[in-house]
Amino acid sequence: MVDLKNVQSHIIKSGYTLLTFGIKLIDAYLKRGSIVDARKLFDELPVRHIVAWNTMIASYINFKKSGEAIGLFERMMLEGVFPDEYTFSSIFKSFSDLGNEREGQRAHGLSVVLGLEVSNVFVGSALVNMYAKFGKMRDARLVAGQVVDKDVVLHTALIVGYSQQGQDSEALEVFGNMINEGIKANEYTFASILIACGNLEGLSNGKSIHGLIIKSGFESVVASQTSLLTMYSKCGIISDSLKIFKRIANPNQVTWTSLIVGLVQNGREEVALKKFRQMIHNSIKPNSFTLSTVLRACSSLAMLEEGKQIHAIVTKIGLDRDRYAGAALIDLYGKCGNTVMAKLVFDALGEVDVVSINSMIYSYSQNGYGRDALELFNRMKDLGLKPNDVTFISVLLACNNSGLVVEGCRIFASIENNNCELTNDHYACMVDMLGRAGRLEEAEMLIKHVKNPDVVLWRTLVSACRIHGEVDMAERIMDKIIDLVPGDEGTHVLLSNLYASTGRWNQVIEMKSMMREMKLKKNPAMSWVDVDREVHTFMAGNLSHPNSREIIEMLEKLIKKVKILGYVPDTRFVLQELDEERKERSLYYHSEKLAIAFALWRTSNKNTTIRIFKNLRVCGDCHTWIKFVSKVVGRDIIARDAKRFHHFIDGLCSCSDYW
DNA sequence: TTAGGGTTAG
Numbered sequence A: 001m002v003d004l005k006n007v008q009s010h011i012i013k014s015g016y017t018l019l020t021f022g023i024k025l026i027d028a029y030l031k032r033g034s035i036v037d038a039r040k041l042f043d044e045l046p047v048r049h050i051v052a053w054n055t056m057i058a059s060y061i062n063f064k065k066s067g068e069a070i071g072l073f074e075r076m077m078l079e080g081v082f083p084d085e086y087t088f089s090s091i092f093k094s095f096s097d098l099g100n101e102r103e104g105q106r107a108h109g110l111s112v113v114l115g116l117e118v119s120n121v122f123v124g125s126a127l128v129n130m131y132a133k134f135g136k137m138r139d140a141r142l143v144a145g146q147v148v149d150k151d152v153v154l155h156t157a158l159i160v161g162y163s164q165q166g167q168d169s170e171a172l173e174v175f176g177n178m179i180n181e182g183i184k185a186n187e188y189t190f191a192s193i194l195i196a197c198g199n200l201e202g203l204s205n206g207k208s209i210h211g212l213i214i215k216s217g218f219e220s221v222v223a224s225q226t227s228l229l230t231m232y233s234k235c236g237i238i239s240d241s242l243k244i245f246k247r248i249a250n251p252n253q254v255t256w257t258s259l260i261v262g263l264v265q266n267g268r269e270e271v272a273l274k275k276f277r278q279m280i281h282n283s284i285k286p287n288s289f290t291l292s293t294v295l296r297a298c299s300s301l302a303m304l305e306e307g308k309q310i311h312a313i314v315t316k317i318g319l320d321r322d323r324y325a326g327a328a329l330i331d332l333y334g335k336c337g338n339t340v341m342a343k344l345v346f347d348a349l350g351e352v353d354v355v356s357i358n359s360m361i362y363s364y365s366q367n368g369y370g371r372d373a374l375e376l377f378n379r380m381k382d383l384g385l386k387p388n389d390v391t392f393i394s395v396l397l398a399c400n401n402s403g404l405v406v407e408g409c410r411i412f413a414s415i416e417n418n419n420c421e422l423t424n425d426h427y428a429c430m431v432d433m434l435g436r437a438g439r440l441e442e443a444e445m446l447i448k449h450v451k452n453p454d455v456v457l458w459r460t461l462v463s464a465c466r467i468h469g470e471v472d473m474a475e476r477i478m479d480k481i482i483d484l485v486p487g488d489e490g491t492h493v494l495l496s497n498l499y500a501s502t503g504r505w506n507q508v509i510e511m512k513s514m515m516r517e518m519k520l521k522k523n524p525a526m527s528w529v530d531v532d533r534e535v536h537t538f539m540a541g542n543l544s545h546p547n548s549r550e551i552i553e554m555l556e557k558l559i560k561k562v563k564i565l566g567y568v569p570d571t572r573f574v575l576q577e578l579d580e581e582r583k584e585r586s587l588y589y590h591s592e593k594l595a596i597a598f599a600l601w602r603t604s605n606k607n608t609t610i611r612i613f614k615n616l617r618v619c620g621d622c623h624t625w626i627k628f629v630s631k632v633v634g635r636d637i638i639a640r641d642a643k644r645f646h647h648f649i650d651g652l653c654s655c656s657d658y659w
Numbered sequence B: 001t002t003a004g005g006g007t008t009a010g
Helices: A004-013 A018-031 A035-044 A050-062 A066-078 A085-098 A101-113 A121-133 A137-146 A152-164 A168-180 A187-200 A203-216 A222-234 A238-247 A253-265 A269-281 A288-301 A304-317 A323-335 A339-348 A354-366 A370-382 A389-402 A405-414 A424-436 A440-449 A455-467 A471-484 A489-501 A505-517 A548-565 A580-588 A591-602 A620-633
Strands: A526-531 A534-539 A610-614 A637-640 A645-649
Touching: A018 A035, A018 A050, A035 A050, A050 A066, A050 A085, A066 A085, A085 A101, A085 A121, A101 A121, A121 A137, A121 A152, A137 A152, A152 A168, A152 A187, A168 A187, A187 A203, A187 A222, A203 A222, A222 A238, A222 A253, A238 A253, A253 A269, A253 A288, A269 A288, A269 A304, A288 A304, A288 A323, A304 A323, A323 A339, A323 A354, A339 A354, A354 A370, A354 A389, A370 A389, A370 A405, A389 A405, A389 A424, A405 A424, A424 A440, A424 A455, A440 A455, A440 A471, A455 A471, A455 A489, A471 A489, A489 A505, A526 A591, A534 A591, A548 A591, A548 A620, A591 A610, A591 A620, A620 A637, A620 A645
Parallel strands: A610 A637
Antiparallel strands: A526 A534, A526 A610, A637 A645
């Protein structure tokens, strides 16, 4: 506790005049962090000098109490004290913090009347900042242009403003002007301009600025190094980011985080997780940015165990209610097929927002809980939250994955009424939904309504044709795709598979030789499984795994057992012309079957859920086979394919055989 | 005696 009397006597002994007495005392309180005591004293002062008002206002803004700052700003004028350049240099920030644009403009007007707006560079840069935060870069530029003695801070404020409004080229232009005017950039300017270079992925500009940093002697400042690292990673040169990071003597929390973010953005999730472990090992505390990023790395690698350990760190640091970490956790559990945990995280969030709800709806949709997704979607409105385009994609996917066609159509029709723009992604969901439901003509009509239909839309329709064996329609659509993107790999594969599944082997051979001529390669089917934190990958028909013998033994055993229960190999899914027996054999070596056999051989505990992942969609025969296997071995099996999750429990699948 | 700008995420 601060002893008022002691501070007072100390100040009196120091010989301050009556006028400065109050101000020094307020300062003393503020240095001890007690803004409430400072305010109490301020209110009791018999004479309130302008400096006292300014000190008090600036402190409120530093303590993030903008409302109180504005309150004092208004009161000083009522008491006949005119704001000066010091007042204005702080007060504009409180209007932007509160998003109070009109009041901010009024204060700007007042500063003009008092003739302070452009004569003082501090006031000018505060105004530039305010307008930039409101997205009014024209006003910001106008004010900046009139300021008499422009300095480096004013220019930096403009650069930051442009860059945050996505006008990075303008930011670069301001930087160029500043250098031409002979104003030297400092570490703040360099940090800001490098963000603009990163956003533009403008490596040559970035490199020249790197050179300038070295020349100006800011090379070893951590903030400059961090921004350089970020710039290189945004330009896709992650190796340079790693080189810079190596040279930094004492990387801080932000530096580590920037590196980890950059690695994930460049698809180097495994390295990112390795760096994260090093960061923890070096006793650097991660924050919400770090944790949400590494959690996303875990989701894309489907590393549930690693993700759970990071969840423990989230809890330990007290970020359970953080919306960024929360959304990333919901995503992780959803993508790993654990909707129950996703819901627990969601419910523990103090305040939900559109992003956390989107993540939860997406988790439901991937795991086939269409009704729950719809329920949450409806609850959004009760919470006063507006769905955005991502919400609509997630909820349409949910309808699609659960076969809720009527609901899906109704929601699709409502998108534009909700002030959301229809994108090709929305149309793709609908085409898939209608197509799978056999409404192929409607799906085609819908694509005709799209302004710029892309290849994905048409390919989705071809895929639906395959499900329903509509060869003629598929061929017709295929011609359209070839016009759009000659040599589209995915479409050729789709059509060749369609011919194969309808037994048109001559056309298959023709397609394959055509693809060979065009040098198109099929993406090989792959499944993988994480056993004891080690990832094992399997390819169809490839028996090169060191434990192949055991895997085949296990497979043979399983096949015998499931055949007794009624499994009949469905050779329609064999896409080669072979005799029936060889067709059956080739089915047995599908990658998902190999992965499951391996996991069953390695894990004997009945309570361990088996989780496998596949890069393409799970095939129909494997789907039936896994259902039987889950029954005969009494184990839960979760399979994530390119589209969604399948939970196999006791002979049934969560997708109800609709996928 | 009081003042302004920077680095990381869905």
